[in-house]
Structure formats: structure tokens, C-alpha cells
Amino acid sequence: MTTDSTLTPEQILSAAEDVLRRFGPAKATVVDIARTLGVSHGSVYRHFPSKAALREAVTQRWLDQAHHRLAAITVERGPAPERLHRWLATLFAAKRRKALDDPEMFATYMTLVNETSSTVEAHIDTLVAQVATILQDGIHQGEFRPTHVGTAARAVFQATAHFHDPAHAAEWSSPRAESDFEGVWALLLSGLRAP
Amino acid sequence: MTTDSTLTPEQILSAAEDVLRRFGPAKATVVDIARTLGVSHGSVYRHFPSKAALREAVTQRWLDQAHHRLAAITVERGPAPERLHRWLATLFAAKRRKALDDPEMFATYMTLVNETSSTVEAHIDTLVAQVATILQDGIHQGEFRPTHVGTAARAVFQATAHFHDPAHAAEWSSPRAESDFEGVWALLLSGLRAP
Structure with a gap:
């Protein structure tokens, strides 16, 4: 369980990768990622303003x-x-x-x-x-x-x-x-x- | 209408291209090709022993x-x-x-x-x-x-x-x-x- 106040972008990106692995790119949602981290989806959106921004950050991390x-x-x-x-x-x-x-x-x-x-x-x-x-x-x-x-x-x-x-x-x-x-x-x- | 005796491989390959264009690669059949030419599918098979052989010849022609x-x-x-x-x-x-x-x-x-x-x-x-x-x-x-x-x-x-x-x-x-x-x-x- 991650608390909202200690949540880092890196943790979100790792959780996003897990979720993508389990559900595939068509079905993975921000709610799934928040659930994996034990935080609200609002906490995820505080770091990434949209689902598109999050997907871009995930892609960037992989490319880099x-x-x-x-x-x-x-x-x-x-x-x-x-x-x-x-x-x-x-x-x-x-x-x-x-x-x-x-x-x-x-x-x-x-x-x-x-x-x-x-x-x-x-x-x-x-x-x-x-x-x-x-x-x-x-x-x-x-x-x-x-x-x-x-x-x-x-x-x-x-x-x-x-x-x-x-x-x-x-x-x-x-x-x-x-x-x-x-x-x-x-x-x-x-x-x-x-x- | 093409008669069986004058049918050439080139005519079959052209007809195959027409059929592929109309039906797509998943649905195109030898029967469709024979119908386009007005011949029996047996006549097509006399030139190309199998559907796979015909598809290969069509591909070869395109590549060449x-x-x-x-x-x-x-x-x-x-x-x-x-x-x-x-x-x-x-x-x-x-x-x-x-x-x-x-x-x-x-x-x-x-x-x-x-x-x-x-x-x-x-x-x-x-x-x-x-x-x-x-x-x-x-x-x-x-x-x-x-x-x-x-x-x-x-x-x-x-x-x-x-x-x-x-x-x-x-x-x-x-x-x-x-x-x-x-x-x-x-x-x-x-x-x-x-x-």
C-alpha cells in the first residue's frame, strides 16, 4: 500500500507497466493502475494530467x-x-x-x-x-x-x-x-x- | 468468357488479382477466380496444382x-x-x-x-x-x-x-x-x- 503523499511518478510508471502486462494496451485504465498502488485515481492524475500523458510517459520510459x-x-x-x-x-x-x-x-x-x-x-x-x-x-x-x-x-x-x-x-x-x-x-x- | 483450352497462366493471375481486390486475401477462393474467367475450377487447377501454389504465383508476379x-x-x-x-x-x-x-x-x-x-x-x-x-x-x-x-x-x-x-x-x-x-x-x- 502506497500513501498518496509519498507516491512518486516512478512508482506510477512501474504500476502502469504491470497493468499493461496484465490487461493489454486496449483495456488498461488509470483506475487499474491506482488500484494496484492502493491509491485513488485522483492521486495518479496529480502526477499525470491525463491518460494520454501517462501513456506517453510510459512509452518514453520504455524507449529511453x-x-x-x-x-x-x-x-x-x-x-x-x-x-x-x-x-x-x-x-x-x-x-x-x-x-x-x-x-x-x-x-x-x-x-x-x-x-x-x-x-x-x-x-x-x-x-x-x-x-x-x-x-x-x-x-x-x-x-x-x-x-x-x-x-x-x-x-x-x-x-x-x-x-x-x-x-x-x-x-x-x-x-x-x-x-x-x-x-x-x-x-x-x-x-x-x-x- | 474464356474457354478452357485457351486459358493461360497470365489470365488466371490477372483474374486472381481482381478477385483479391474485390474479396480480400482471407475470402478469395479458386472458385471465385474460375467464375470470373467463366471456366471450371478444375481448369485453374490444371495450371496451378493448389490454392497455395496459385497464391505464391500471384505474389511472385507482384514482387517481380x-x-x-x-x-x-x-x-x-x-x-x-x-x-x-x-x-x-x-x-x-x-x-x-x-x-x-x-x-x-x-x-x-x-x-x-x-x-x-x-x-x-x-x-x-x-x-x-x-x-x-x-x-x-x-x-x-x-x-x-x-x-x-x-x-x-x-x-x-x-x-x-x-x-x-x-x-x-x-x-x-x-x-x-x-x-x-x-x-x-x-x-x-x-x-x-x-x-
């Missing part, structure tokens, strides 16, 4: 799960090519784990993601900006050829869609997934490398 | 629609970089036209495609082999750096999934689609180019 590690790689000081490779591999591993370890929850989140395209766009913008930072570092280091980093970062992100876009999740259990990833990486690295 | 132009580009003699760009742009344009001009039929074909994964794999193998041929030409011309063409062709195909894989069809009407395509192309070309 690998962000901390990716953000850490972005601000490291080592050689940019190795960091970019590790950044892409970390993103792929995180997405693949979500899709293959818990396919039902993955499907649930896909439903939410399709409802909140602005959340997804912001998520993608954040990721592309991280790639741009690593590319910029690589140009400074003389490892990457000078280029418009915004355009190149978007191209790197789109060219690796196979390995992070949920639309390709069905292909992630393929025995060739790993070598395919390395094949695309080798081509991109060759395109980015300073002559 | 842009093949002739792509195959023609593959065997041209000009500079490989320009041909590869035109090959990818032609593929993108063909897929985009199918998805945006006739979204209902596109969805119908997506259902069929998901049923017949071996047909899709063969289709993809054919396309990747065409890319490999152009890459090989480019290496001979001194335009592309020497590389394992099979691996590089698969990487080019996967890195451009955004612009031909039906999983990305929702993004093809974006005003950025064209510049995104050119951004990925520039990166790939830079990766393929001989130093």
Missing part, C-alpha cells in the same frame, strides 16, 4: 531504457570509429533483447509507440544527435572525413534501421543478424573514414 | 513487377556508380508507387508475402545478386574498391531497407524521403568508391 549507456558512449573520449561501432551494437542489443525476451510486452509497446508519434520522433532526434556528436569527434580526431554531420548522422541511423527499427524485429533472431550487422557497419565505416 | 527495369540496369555497360544509384532509385520508386497509389492492394499483398517467406527470400536473393553484378562491374572499372561483392551487395541492400522494405512504407510519403534516400546513398557511395 538503453539511453543511459548510449549517452555515456557518446561523451567518452576514445577513438570515434570504435565508439560509433559500440554505440550501434549497444542499441541493437538493447532493442533485440526487448523484442526477443518479452515479445508480448514488445507488442504492447509497439501499440503505444504508434499512438504517440511525437514521442518517437523526439526519441529518434536524441539518438541521431548522439551519432552526430560521435561523428564530430571523429572529424576532429582526423578519423572521419569532414562532412555535414547532421546529414551523415541521419544517414548512419537510417542505414542501420535493420538493426534497431522495431519494423525489423522479426529478422533479429536470424542466425545471420550478427554478420549482417558487421557487413553494414564495414560499409558505413568505409564511407565515413578519412581518406 | 519492377524486375525487368532493374534487370536491364544490371546488364547496362555504363559507369557502375550511376547505375547503382539508378537501380536503387528505381526500386524505391516502384515500391513507393505500389504502396501509395493502391494502399489496399499493398496491404493485401503484404498478407500474401507474409505467408510465403520462401518466395520473398528468392526475390531478395535475385535483387542482391543484381547489386553484386553492378558492384563487380564497378570494381573492374576501377570505380569501386575491391571487396567481397556478395557481402557488400547484401550490406547495400540492407542499408537501403528504409527505401524498399515494405516495413517502412508508412515513411515513404514523408517530405524528407527523397533527401533521406540521397543522404544514405552519398554515405554508401563514399564507402564503395575506390580511394
Whole structure:
């Protein structure tokens, strides 16, 4: 039992995930979430003004799960090519784990993601900006050829869609997934490398 | 009215497309197709031994629609970089036209495609082999750096999934689609180019 005065947004988001898991995205309600926490639904609304706001926050939290590690790689000081490779591999591993370890929850989140395209766009913008930072570092280091980093970062992100876009999740259990990833990486690295 | 003796596979496949358009993939039957042609369903089965074989042939025909132009580009003699760009742009344009001009039929074909994964794999193998041929030409011309063409062709195909894989069809009407395509192309070309 949680008391209204100590209720945190994080507790609400965890309860929302439980409820989504049990009832699915079509049936989960704010009342179910409040009941799970032993609080009134008014207490939930004090933190999230609407059901839509709550669903967006839940989606955001799920999308951001690998962000901390990716953000850490972005601000490291080592050689940019190795960091970019590790950044892409970390993103792929995180997405693949979500899709293959818990396919039902993955499907649930896909439903939410399709409802909140602005959340997804912001998520993608954040990721592309991280790639741009690593590319910029690589140009400074003389490892990457000078280029418009915004355009190149978007191209790197789109060219690796196979390995992070949920639309390709069905292909992630393929025995060739790993070598395919390395094949695309080798081509991109060759395109980015300073002559 | 078609007579049984003059019935061609092509007529059956066209009729099958009509029937799919009218009834959808779940309800379309061989009897409907035979009725459209004014023949017995036995006549249809003389050309296609099972409903599954017919659905596969219909899917194959749809997948192959842009093949002739792509195959023609593959065997041209000009500079490989320009041909590869035109090959990818032609593929993108063909897929985009199918998805945006006739979204209902596109969805119908997506259902069929998901049923017949071996047909899709063969289709993809054919396309990747065409890319490999152009890459090989480019290496001979001194335009592309020497590389394992099979691996590089698969990487080019996967890195451009955004612009031909039906999983990305929702993004093809974006005003950025064209510049995104050119951004990925520039990166790939830079990766393929001989130093």
C-alpha cells in the first residue's frame, strides 16, 4: 500500500507497466493502475494530467531504457570509429533483447509507440544527435572525413534501421543478424573514414 | 468468357488479382477466380496444382513487377556508380508507387508475402545478386574498391531497407524521403568508391 503523499511518478510508471502486462494496451485504465498502488485515481492524475500523458510517459520510459549507456558512449573520449561501432551494437542489443525476451510486452509497446508519434520522433532526434556528436569527434580526431554531420548522422541511423527499427524485429533472431550487422557497419565505416 | 483450352497462366493471375481486390486475401477462393474467367475450377487447377501454389504465383508476379527495369540496369555497360544509384532509385520508386497509389492492394499483398517467406527470400536473393553484378562491374572499372561483392551487395541492400522494405512504407510519403534516400546513398557511395 502506497500513501498518496509519498507516491512518486516512478512508482506510477512501474504500476502502469504491470497493468499493461496484465490487461493489454486496449483495456488498461488509470483506475487499474491506482488500484494496484492502493491509491485513488485522483492521486495518479496529480502526477499525470491525463491518460494520454501517462501513456506517453510510459512509452518514453520504455524507449529511453538503453539511453543511459548510449549517452555515456557518446561523451567518452576514445577513438570515434570504435565508439560509433559500440554505440550501434549497444542499441541493437538493447532493442533485440526487448523484442526477443518479452515479445508480448514488445507488442504492447509497439501499440503505444504508434499512438504517440511525437514521442518517437523526439526519441529518434536524441539518438541521431548522439551519432552526430560521435561523428564530430571523429572529424576532429582526423578519423572521419569532414562532412555535414547532421546529414551523415541521419544517414548512419537510417542505414542501420535493420538493426534497431522495431519494423525489423522479426529478422533479429536470424542466425545471420550478427554478420549482417558487421557487413553494414564495414560499409558505413568505409564511407565515413578519412581518406 | 474464356474457354478452357485457351486459358493461360497470365489470365488466371490477372483474374486472381481482381478477385483479391474485390474479396480480400482471407475470402478469395479458386472458385471465385474460375467464375470470373467463366471456366471450371478444375481448369485453374490444371495450371496451378493448389490454392497455395496459385497464391505464391500471384505474389511472385507482384514482387517481380519492377524486375525487368532493374534487370536491364544490371546488364547496362555504363559507369557502375550511376547505375547503382539508378537501380536503387528505381526500386524505391516502384515500391513507393505500389504502396501509395493502391494502399489496399499493398496491404493485401503484404498478407500474401507474409505467408510465403520462401518466395520473398528468392526475390531478395535475385535483387542482391543484381547489386553484386553492378558492384563487380564497378570494381573492374576501377570505380569501386575491391571487396567481397556478395557481402557488400547484401550490406547495400540492407542499408537501403528504409527505401524498399515494405516495413517502412508508412515513411515513404514523408517530405524528407527523397533527401533521406540521397543522404544514405552519398554515405554508401563514399564507402564503395575506390580511394
